[in-house]
Amino acid sequence: MxxxxxxxxxxxxxxxxxxxxxxxxxxxxxxxxxxxxxxxxxxxxxxxxxxxxxxxxxxxxxxxxxxxxxxxxxxxxxxxxxATPAIDHSVHLLRALRTKGFPVFALTNFGDEIFSRAQKHYTFLQEFDQFYVSGEMKLVKPDPAIYAALETACGHTPDSLLFADDRIENLDAAVARGWQTHHFQHPQGWADRLVSEGVLTRDEATWPDNKKDKT
Known part of the structure; x- marks a missing residue:
């Protein structure tokens, strides 16, 4: 899919x-x-x-x-x-997806109050199309209910969703619902996955500092 x-x-x-x-x-x-x-x-x-x-x-x-x-x-x-520092290459990927008009969501275990503060401190956290924040939803990953709530709200079928998380248990819960997943270990691996899925081109997915290294 x-x-x-x-x-x-x-x-x-x-x-x-x-x-x-x-x-x-x-x-x-x-x-x-x-x-x-x-x-x-x-x-x-x-x-x-x-x-x-x-x-x-x-x-x-x-x-x-x-x-x-x-x-x-x-x-x-x-x-x-x-909670520092920002992972700059990942932020670049978020923004590259948004630039292409590709829907990008956040699904995070995060207190609602501190998430609001974090959005001011890390302004890129304001840039998602939709936010699914555990503190607001009163549900945390890997509870299947938080995945079901996202599916209902976002309007996309589970098999059309690609989810990156660093915790295997959170990914296993998503796979059980039919989501496509990526185990995040390094932003380059995430960039490679987005390219392989045809979501971004190699140039779009490359962190600008890496481009400079090759010039």
């Missing part, structure tokens, strides 16, 4: 999301490992992704673990240092 719409995850597809890397730099790898062993911070973040209040959820977790209170609060207070 020909691709009719392209769907981007955001974390580790358009923006690097590496909390462990942030904490390694702030408190050292040994203490970070100790903290993450004691506290499931990713599960805390899942509560935010499900629509929990951004500050209250994180500060509430911090209050439960006084030993790590200051460190946990960094997840809220310094969030943009956890």
């Amino acid at each position: 020909a691709i009719k719409a392209v769907i981007f995850d955001i974390g580790n597809v358009l923006i690097e999301w590496q909390p462990e890397r942030f904490y390694d730099a702030e408190i050292g790898e040994t203490r970070r490992r100790e903290m993450f062993a004691e506290i499931d911070l990713h599960d805390m973040n899942n509560d935010v992704d499900l629509g929990g209040n951004f500050r209250d959820t994180i500060y509430g977790a911090a209050d439960k673990y006084p030993k790590w209170r200051d460190e946990i609060r960094m997840w809220h207070d310094r969030w943009f240092e956890l």
Whole structure:
């Protein structure tokens, strides 16, 4: 089936999301490992992704673990240092698709409040044709219901959707519904897939800095 719409995850597809890397730099790898062993911070973040209040959820977790209170609060207070940098080549691909008038959607596990802030910080997050944000929908990947909701809203058949995500479990859930998928590991691989599907030409998919390297 020909691709009719392209769907981007955001974390580790358009923006690097590496909390462990942030904490390694702030408190050292040994203490970070100790903290993450004691506290499931990713599960805390899942509560935010499900629509929990951004500050209250994180500060509430911090209050439960006084030993790590200051460190946990960094997840809220310094969030943009956890979610950085933008993956420039992926942003280029998003914009190349939009330039061609190709429908591009976001399907992301993201708190609704912090997503609004992120759209101001990373303005390319305003550029999708449609947004499917877990915090607004009160559903998270890989729950089949979030995929079904996108299908209903977007008007395209499942087999005409091409979805890029960095997490295999999210892709498996999409495949189960008949979507076409791409396991995102590097933007060049995503660019190659878009070219192979005939969605972009090789020139359109090439990051400008790479073109400069060849001149």
